[in-house]
Amino acid sequence: QVQLEESGPGLVRPSETLSLTCTVSGASINGKTYYWSWVRQSPGKGLEWIGYIYYTGDNSYNPSLESRVSISTDTSKNQFSLRLDSVTAADTAVYYCASLGSGGYNYFFDHWGQGALVTVSS
Amino acid sequence: DIQMTQSPSSLSASVGDRVTITCRASQYINNYLHWYQQKPGQAPKLLISAASTLQSGVPPRFGGSGSGTEFSLTITGLQPEDFATYFCQQSYRTSITFGQGTRLELK
Numbered sequence: 001q002v003q004l005e006e007s008g009p010g011l012v013r014p015s016e017t018l019s020l021t022c023t024v025s026g027a028s029i030n031g032k033t034y035y036w037s038w039v040r041q042s043p044g045k046g047l048e049w050i051g052y053i054y055y056t057g058d059n060s061y062n063p064s065l066e067s068r069v070s071i072s073t074d075t076s077k078n079q080f081s082l083r084l085d086s087v088t089a090a091d092t093a094v095y096y097c098a099s100l101g102s103g104g105y106n107y108f109f110d111h112w113g114q115g116a117l118v119t120v121s122s
Numbered sequence: 123d124i125q126m127t128q129s130p131s132s133l134s135a136s137v138g139d140r141v142t143i144t145c146r147a148s149q150y151i152n153n154y155l156h157w158y159q160q161k162p163g164q165a166p167k168l169l170i171s172a173a174s175t176l177q178s179g180v181p182p183r184f185g186g187s188g189s190g191t192e193f194s195l196t197i198t199g200l201q202p203e204d205f206a207t208y209f210c211q212q213s214y215r216t217s218i219t220f221g222q223g224t225r226l227e228l229k
C-alpha cells in the first residue's frame with residue numbers, strides 16, 4: 001500500500017520560498033509506476049495541479065506556476081520535494097503530494113498524502 | 123489549458139436518492155476523465171478512472187459514463203457517507219486540470 005506524508009513549514013513570509021517534502025512508503029521513487037506529484041487547494045476552493053517528477057528526472061509543471069516552481073527527488077530517502085519561489089498570499093493553500101498512476105494512457109491521482117496547510121503571511 | 127466545468131456547483135439530496143453530476147470539457151478529451159470524492163479535512167479519494175472504471179473498494183452505487191466532452195457521475199441510492207464534494211479531472215493534456223467541484227449536501 002502506497003503511503004505519502006507531507007512535511008515542512010506551515011508559515012512562509014511573502015516573497016520567500018515555500019519548501020515541502022513528501023516521504024513515500026510502499027513504493028520506490030525510482031520506480032516506473034508513478035509520476036510523483038503536487039496538488040494544492042486554496043481555502044474553500046478547488047484543486048490545482050502544480051507539477052510532477054518522473055523517475056527519469058523529467059518534470060512537468062502547471063504553466064501558471066512554471067516560472068516559480070521546482071520539484072526534485074532524494075532517492076536515498078525515497079522523498080520528493082516542492083519548491084515555490086516568491087510566494088504571495090495567493091499561494092496560501094493545503095498542499096498535497098500524490099502519486100499519479102496510469103491505466104493505459106489515462107493518468108489519475110491514486111494515492112494522496114493527508115495534506116499540509118501552508119499560510120503565506122508576514 | 124483544458125477547462126473542466128462541473129454542474130451543478132451544489133446539490134441537495136436525501137438518503138436513497140439518485141443524483142447525477144455532470145462534467146464538461148472545453149475540448150475533446152476522449153475518456154481521459156477521472157472522478158474524486160473529498161470529505162471535509164480529508165484528501166481527495168479516487169472513485170472512477172477512465173470515465174467509467176470503478177476503483178477497487180468503491181461501492182457499485184457509483185457509476186461514471188461519457189466520452190469526448192460530456193461526462194457524468196451518478197450515485198444510485200445515496201448513503202449518508204456519500205455527502206461530500208466531488209471533482210472531475212482530465213489527463214488528456216499534460217497540463218492536468220480539475221473541475222471546480224460539486225458539493226453534495228443532505229436535504
